[in-house]
Amino acid sequence: MQSRQIHKEYLAIVHGHPKENSFSVNQALRRKGEITPSPIWVKQITHPHGQPAHTTFNVLSRFQHPTPANSQAPFALVQALPQTGRMHQIRVHLAHAGHPVVGDKIYGADENAYLEFIETGWTDHLAQKLLFPHQALHSSRLRIDSSDASPSEDWSAPLPPDLQSWIDSPSSSHSP
Numbered sequence: 001m002q003s004r005q006i007h008k009e010y011l012a013i014v015h016g017h018p019k020e021n022s023f024s025v026n027q028a029l030r031r032k033g034e035i036t037p038s039p040i041w042v043k044q045i046t047h048p049h050g051q052p053a054h055t056t057f058n059v060l061s062r063f064q065h066p067t068p069a070n071s072q073a074p075f076a077l078v079q080a081l082p083q084t085g086r087m088h089q090i091r092v093h094l095a096h097a098g099h100p101v102v103g104d105k106i107y108g109a110d111e112n113a114y115l116e117f118i119e120t121g122w123t124d125h126l127a128q129k130l131l132f133p134h135q136a137l138h139s140s141r142l143r144i145d146s147s148d149a150s151p152s153e154d155w156s157a158p159l160p161p162d163l164q165s166w167i168d169s170p171s172s173s174h175s176p
Helices: 089-096 112-120 124-130 161-167
Strands: 006-015 022-026 029-031 044-046 054-065 073-082 137-144 153-156 173-175
Touching: 006 089, 006 161, 022 089, 044 089, 054 089, 054 161, 073 089, 112 124
Parallel strands: none
Antiparallel strands: 006 073, 006 137, 022 054, 029 044, 054 073, 054 173, 137 153
């Protein structure tokens, strides 16, 4: 990892339509509880005195999907290419950009969803708030470049059926 030979790619379903087709977030990360009180010990925030973190994002598609609060709301499928490897980096950077990951209990619209989930498990109330029972984030590719004569290693995995069917829902509409 230190020699930058490991490359990871992720796919995420996010809230909203990013304005740009490609964008980067280069914001350091730090544990929120080190700066201000936080009920969630692991929660990270962008902070200038944190560890360097950089992620590049590419929008693969924009679409509308029904939600309990809105007949059709905007969502996007994005590719995330982390340049560094910090805890929760992709999720924090997407939330910082205004496009949290669907189903994210910590970095979504309401961090109390995580605390509620710990107490109650998955409920109809959480389903209406989060729209998906887990983070809509998928590790889609891992490549390890070789520094010697041996070949590079490359693994990939398609979007899982539950995420793909959410995107392809008959009531979803897609735009370029």
